[in-house]
Amino acid sequence: xxxxxxxxxxxxxxxxxxxxxxxxxxxxxxxxxxxxxxxxxxxxxxxxxxxxxxxxxxxxxxxxxxxxxxxxxxxxxxxxxxxxxxxxxxxxxxxxxxxxxxxxxxxxxxxxxxxxxxxxxxxxxxxxxxxxxxxxxxxxxxxxxxxxxxxxxxxxxxxxxxxxxxxxxxxxxxxxxxxxxxxxxxxxxxxxxxxxxxxxxxxxxxxxxxxxxxxxxxxxxxxxxxxxxxxxxxxxxxxxxxxxxxxxxxxxxxxxxxxxxxxxxxxxx
Numbered sequence: 001x002x003x004x005x006x007x008x009x010x011x012x013x014x015x016x017x018x019x020x021x022x023x024x025x026x027x028x029x030x031x032x033x034x035x036x037x038x039x040x041x042x043x044x045x046x047x048x049x050x051x052x053x054x055x056x057x058x059x060x061x062x063x064x065x066x067x068x069x070x071x072x073x074x075x076x077x078x079x080x081x082x083x084x085x086x087x088x089x090x091x092x093x094x095x096x097x098x099x100x101x102x103x104x105x106x107x108x109x110x111x112x113x114x115x116x117x118x119x120x121x122x123x124x125x126x127x128x129x130x131x132x133x134x135x136x137x138x139x140x141x142x143x144x145x146x147x148x149x150x151x152x153x154x155x156x157x158x159x160x161x162x163x164x165x166x167x168x169x170x171x172x173x174x175x176x177x178x179x180x181x182x183x184x185x186x187x188x189x190x191x192x193x194x195x196x197x198x199x200x201x202x203x204x205x206x207x208x209x210x211x212x213x214x215x216x217x218x219x220x221x222x223x224x225x226x227x228x229x230x231x232x233x234x235x236x237x238x239x240x241x242x243x244x245x246x247x248x249x250x251x252x253x254x255x256x257x258x259x260x261x262x263x264x265x266x267x268x269x
Contacts, residue, residue, distance in 0.1 A: 016050040022072040057194035182240035184220035191233030
């Protein structure tokens with residue numbers, strides 16, 4: 001439940017000092033604010049101490065300052081862009097999904113070689129089986145009638161039915177390839193968003209600010225925990241199906257975990 005605007009914003013001091021003063025006047029502890037905003041206590045303490053570097057990207061800091069100020073009834077909007085963001089250094093993007101060029105070339109050449117071998121394995125036996133029927137030196141049966149048959153009455157002679165041969169048709173059309181498996185998790189960015197992707201063992205798969213047009217995909221069991229800042233600018237697909245981030249989002253920041261079977265669950269506070 002939000003506090004009313006009866007807590008007047010302090011005109012002097014830093015952003016953190018104004019928030020701390022407003023919280024104390026409202027009679028709230030860090031635990032009270034943490035329970036209402038679903039925000040860790042260490043983040044609240046860092047905001048009040050103006051120690052913004054340890055919190056993360058500007059998109060996280062702006063959202064957390066705005067939520068804290070709204071709860072206390074403090075108007076920080078005129079100062080957010082020129083004070084909070086100015087203290088933050090851009091994070092360095094570290095990609096863990098780069099594939100070397102020689103590996104891509106090797107994989108393409110391997111696929112082509114497999115296709116050629118499979119085609120030859122199908123086409124060569126078919127060609128060998130149909131070769132006698134395609135030869136130009138076909139046997140021609142003689143139309144001469146033997147002398148003993150020529151003396152018999154024409155009525156007694158029964159015409160011999162010519163044997164019917166069914167031509168064999170060889171096809172060298174490539175076999176249909178199996179549909180490519182959908183990744184367990186796909187992220188498509190339509191705007192700037194800070195991301196943190198962790199593996200099941202706690203190691204970092206991806207951390208940094210990603211821009212519009214970028215994509216990330218993870219196989220089943222590869223990603224275990226995901227944090228998305230500015231989640232409204234991220235389209236999430238689970239096994240090719242779109243995911244509604246509303247159940248996992250708070251203050252435009254989505255947090256969820258992925259189980260081994262690919263199901264999503266919110267991160268426990």
